[in-house]
Amino acid sequence: MQTHDLDLKKYQFKGATSGAIGDLRTMSAEDRQQLLMSGVDVEERERSGSFLHLDHSNVHCRTMQPGVEVMDIKAALKKYDGLPDYFWRLIDKNKDQYTKAADKNLHGGYFIKTEKGAKITQPVQSCLFIKGQGVGQNIHNIIIVEEDSELHIISGCAVAHDVKEAAHLGVSEFYIKKGAKLTFTMIHNWGEEVAVRPRSAGVIEENGVFLNNYILLKQVKDLQMYPTLALNGPGAVARFNSVIVAPHGSYVDTGNRILLNAPETRGEIIARTLTTGGTIINRGHIGGYAVPCKGHLECKGLILGEGVIHAIPELEGTKPGVELSHEAAVGKIAQEEIEYLMARGMNEEEATSTIVRGFLNVDIMGLPPELKDTVEKTISDSEKDMF
Amino acid sequence: MLKIENLHVNIGDCEVLKGINLKIHEGETFILFGPNGSGKTTLLMSIMGFGNYTITKGRIIFKRKDITHAPIHERAKLGIGMSFQRPPTIHGLKTRHLVEMCAQGRAVDVEGLARKVNFDSFLDRDINSGFSGGEIKRSELLQLMAQQPNLVLFDEPESGVDLENMALIGTTVRQLLDGDIGPKPDRSIKQQKDSLATAGLIITHTGYILEYVNADRAQVLFTGHLCCEARPRDILEHIRKYGYQECVRCLQ
Numbered sequence: 001m002q003t004h005d006l007d008l009k010k011y012q013f014k015g016a017t018s019g020a021i022g023d024l025r026t027m028s029a030e031d032r033q034q035l036l037m038s039g040v041d042v043e044e045r046e047r048s049g050s051f052l053h054l055d056h057s058n059v060h061c062r063t064m065q066p067g068v069e070v071m072d073i074k075a076a077l078k079k080y081d082g083l084p085d086y087f088w089r090l091i092d093k094n095k096d097q098y099t100k101a102a103d104k105n106l107h108g109g110y111f112i113k114t115e116k117g118a119k120i121t122q123p124v125q126s127c128l129f130i131k132g133q134g135v136g137q138n139i140h141n142i143i144i145v146e147e148d149s150e151l152h153i154i155s156g157c158a159v160a161h162d163v164k165e166a167a168h169l170g171v172s173e174f175y176i177k178k179g180a181k182l183t184f185t186m187i188h189n190w191g192e193e194v195a196v197r198p199r200s201a202g203v204i205e206e207n208g209v210f211l212n213n214y215i216l217l218k219q220v221k222d223l224q225m226y227p228t229l230a231l232n233g234p235g236a237v238a239r240f241n242s243v244i245v246a247p248h249g250s251y252v253d254t255g256n257r258i259l260l261n262a263p264e265t266r267g268e269i270i271a272r273t274l275t276t277g278g279t280i281i282n283r284g285h286i287g288g289y290a291v292p293c294k295g296h297l298e299c300k301g302l303i304l305g306e307g308v309i310h311a312i313p314e315l316e317g318t319k320p321g322v323e324l325s326h327e328a329a330v331g332k333i334a335q336e337e338i339e340y341l342m343a344r345g346m347n348e349e350e351a352t353s354t355i356v357r358g359f360l361n362v363d364i365m366g367l368p369p370e371l372k373d374t375v376e377k378t379i380s381d382s383e384k385d386m387f
Numbered sequence: 388m389l390k391i392e393n394l395h396v397n398i399g400d401c402e403v404l405k406g407i408n409l410k411i412h413e414g415e416t417f418i419l420f421g422p423n424g425s426g427k428t429t430l431l432m433s434i435m436g437f438g439n440y441t442i443t444k445g446r447i448i449f450k451r452k453d454i455t456h457a458p459i460h461e462r463a464k465l466g467i468g469m470s471f472q473r474p475p476t477i478h479g480l481k482t483r484h485l486v487e488m489c490a491q492g493r494a495v496d497v498e499g500l501a502r503k504v505n506f507d508s509f510l511d512r513d514i515n516s517g518f519s520g521g522e523i524k525r526s527e528l529l530q531l532m533a534q535q536p537n538l539v540l541f542d543e544p545e546s547g548v549d550l551e552n553m554a555l556i557g558t559t560v561r562q563l564l565d566g567d568i569g570p571k572p573d574r575s576i577k578q579q580k581d582s583l584a585t586a587g588l589i590i591t592h593t594g595y596i597l598e599y600v601n602a603d604r605a606q607v608l609f610t611g612h613l614c615c616e617a618r619p620r621d622i623l624e625h626i627r628k629y630g631y632q633e634c635v636r637c638l639q
Contacts, residue, residue, distance in 0.1 A: 337475045339437055342459035344489045344534060358479025
């Protein structure tokens, strides 16, 4: 990891402020396209809340449904007296230079909180957007899903089309209370010269459920993250689903960690990674520290043409009776699968693309239909670069 | 329809087929017997054109076209279809989607076809993922029904299938070969039969399939050679009584 330390002096962490954007539809067609590909609907149809952070400013924030509160983190810190129970409680602000930067010079981030028992059926959408050349962005997000409530968040991160170089540093802390359920779908849509350092952690209380989806289909210069979820209450469930594509020039070091700290907890990590020339380090760690608990880790990697996939699955049990398993495979598409489809009349290219689409399928993520369509369209568009 | 001339096929350095000559006519059902390892599957795979099977000599002619070295999908498009014995699982590819693709642009009633093989509840499952022996056969048949080939290659339609499923599979194979023939207002049964020209090449060990399909001819494949052309039931009876010992004597 040492070798991938960023030189933060290269980026502009001051001065890239913008005024409010009342209506997201007024943004340029290109920007809207970038937002769309990150899961953000500028029409804000079927959304319970909407949030946009641009470079160093929160420019748009709306709550459209009772039972959920969407705010800029700075406003939330004021309103809730510094959020003593939530702000920097899961992540050490001195962990590394990125958390330090976010601590010292906070630009913003979203604060999303449900009311007890509120079932928010429509997703909250949020986007952290970089539009300025060379901008460095310090973000801190807090998500609190109160007892017995349900929430779906679509969190898109993107850079504008013409941005060459940028850095995104993002701290996220998740609190899933008793019996609460959060589906969190993060779509990254970065650029060739963008460095990204999310630092995320969450706690899940008794019978809480956290489904975490992650999609990265476009090139990113250097991305490193390792979100960790602690299942602290009995019956808590966590699942990570990731679909990651690394074209030539991408360096992606990503992993998920699930800590099964209480009995009757379950954790699952499923990652599909595909390289067409980039490097993917796919980590995974499930720790079973209470019984009974169950964990399963699956990392599958496809190398199309060239590239590197380094899968590092780890299982750790400290009690007899933990049930942990993993399945990892890195390779190319099996010739047998291609020939099977060819025997049904597809040519080699069609067969390959059918298999790749199956491999990258996002069905299990339970995305809203229009977002699923966008993701599938992005996958089929990126296919041109894949082969 | 299919003409194979002096076909020699290698797997790696090993010659498995040693000069096969075979003709199958339009609408004809041909049964292939033979002990394990005699080259039956290799013959099917070579007709379909799979990569691991190297044709070193001879020709395969289908519908008057030399397909000896044609890629797999061109053979499929020409009208050759195959039921696989152990098809691979393709994660994320729904059975429904594959069946649609088998139809190659023709409109196809996937649900209706699936109901015929009692497979409608599998359409949204990943193809071959966790399918049992019988389920694999039904899925293969469903794909072939959508594909509508003129020559169907079946590798052991009865293997891994329980008795109840065997009847369903047997009648479906028959339907695939003979069509859905019955009294119809516009065309006589004879007319219907004449217009249907689906041929079949079926590998069988047990012969159960013979109770369902109307097999025209049969031959034994033994150590890479075709021998003993006779009526299918005669060969089956002979093998049941004497095994393949006689083949050795014939070929000497």
